[in-house]
Amino acid sequence: MDKLQYAAELISASKNLMVLTGAGMSTESGLKDFRSKDGLASGTYEGYYPEEILSRGFFYHNTALFYQYLKEKLNVSGYSPNKGHQILAEWEKKREMTIITQNIDSFHQKAGSIHVIEVHGTLAECTCLKCRMEKPLSLVLKEGYTCPCGGIYKPNIVLYDEEVTEISRAFSVARAGDLLMVLGTSLKVYPAASIPEIYGINHKRGIIINRDETLYSHHYNVTEINDGIGASLQKIERKKKKIESSRDIDQTTQVLDKEE
Numbered sequence: 001m002d003k004l005q006y007a008a009e010l011i012s013a014s015k016n017l018m019v020l021t022g023a024g025m026s027t028e029s030g031l032k033d034f035r036s037k038d039g040l041a042s043g044t045y046e047g048y049y050p051e052e053i054l055s056r057g058f059f060y061h062n063t064a065l066f067y068q069y070l071k072e073k074l075n076v077s078g079y080s081p082n083k084g085h086q087i088l089a090e091w092e093k094k095r096e097m098t099i100i101t102q103n104i105d106s107f108h109q110k111a112g113s114i115h116v117i118e119v120h121g122t123l124a125e126c127t128c129l130k131c132r133m134e135k136p137l138s139l140v141l142k143e144g145y146t147c148p149c150g151g152i153y154k155p156n157i158v159l160y161d162e163e164v165t166e167i168s169r170a171f172s173v174a175r176a177g178d179l180l181m182v183l184g185t186s187l188k189v190y191p192a193a194s195i196p197e198i199y200g201i202n203h204k205r206g207i208i209i210n211r212d213e214t215l216y217s218h219h220y221n222v223t224e225i226n227d228g229i230g231a232s233l234q235k236i237e238r239k240k241k242k243i244e245s246s247r248d249i250d251q252t253t254q255v256l257d258k259e260e
């Protein structure tokens, strides 16, 4: 069977869909992939490697430069969710669904998704380390990172030397899923890379859409599509609608049969 058709049937039948998204989801919105060959992590900034800048120690000792880096390299203002994000948000209206994302752009929520676990946090908001007041990053960049209380604002992202606190919640949610869909990640970076195993890929189905082949491309339970996410999801969505409308007709006929 055609892979897209099979994916559409699996999604249509799913009652608790788990979606794991990575950088590839956002690059289709025009954002740069941090880890790709000519991505953000490949060069230095003011003599520092990005992994160094995005660490807790650097944040405390070089706060101004840290924020300058965010403003110039990681700022997502001017970019918006793409067709892929919108289709996922639509799917959530019909079934239980959770998105586990490695992205920090909050595009899933902007597109309308509700159950989203951001394992690496979000760049959208900052929190004052002293009084815990929250403020959007856009305002912190405009008005400065000092809070009226005297504390400093830190973006709600997980820095390189910090613990990924949301991962245990992500794991328990992943275990409960009846279908796993992986979008835009080659599943090489832990802890998100362990999600297929935790979910139970050896006894439940999975769909992967990623430009490059992943470790799971030949797994017996995995249908892998090596293509763009937005384009693939649009094709799947069309097929899914066909499946669901023919199922609705079947159900109507059944009801009519009973009434006779």
Ligand SMILES: [Zn+2]
Pocket: 128, 129, 130, 131, 132, 133, 147, 148, 149, 150, 151, 152
């Ligand atoms: Zn404060």
